[in-house]
Amino acid sequence: MKENLKKPITPKTLDQHIEEQCAKSPEFKRAFEEETARLELGYKIYRLRKMRKLSQKQLARKIHTSQQMISRIEGMGNICISLRTLAKVAAALKARLSVDLIPEA
Numbered sequence: 001m002k003e004n005l006k007k008p009i010t011p012k013t014l015d016q017h018i019e020e021q022c023a024k025s026p027e028f029k030r031a032f033e034e035e036t037a038r039l040e041l042g043y044k045i046y047r048l049r050k051m052r053k054l055s056q057k058q059l060a061r062k063i064h065t066s067q068q069m070i071s072r073i074e075g076m077g078n079i080c081i082s083l084r085t086l087a088k089v090a091a092a093l094k095a096r097l098s099v100d101l102i103p104e105a
Contacts, residue, residue, distance in 0.1 A: 042076035048093040049074075062092035 012020075022029035049059050049070075056070040063085070072079045073089065083099065090097035 038076040042074045045089060045093070046074040048095055052093055054093075059089070059092055063088040 018032060022032060049056070054062075055067075056074070057067040060067045060070045065085075073081055073085075083097075087097050
């Protein structure tokens with residue numbers, strides 16, 4: 001009897017999978033880039049806050065908001081944050097806020 005031998009599936013890396021999905025779908029690529037930018041911004045805020053040796057609660061007091069809001073900003077999970085709030089965060093963290101528009105190719 002002949003066994004049905006299948007070629008083993010080689011797992012892809014996450015980067016390979018993302019590249020393939022971006023190539024297949026412009027919508028996926030746009031959503032991925034937006035989410036990446038949002039997460040990077042949240043992480044930058046977190047790092048600056050740590051560098052300034054501030055707790056979330058201390059930063060919240062400086063910009064007149066709650067600790068929970070700072071947590072959401074740093075996590076950037078499903079949150080819309082205004083430029084005004086970003087400017088307050090930047091000022092409280094002694095940072096310069098830069099907003100840029102980059103044309104698509």
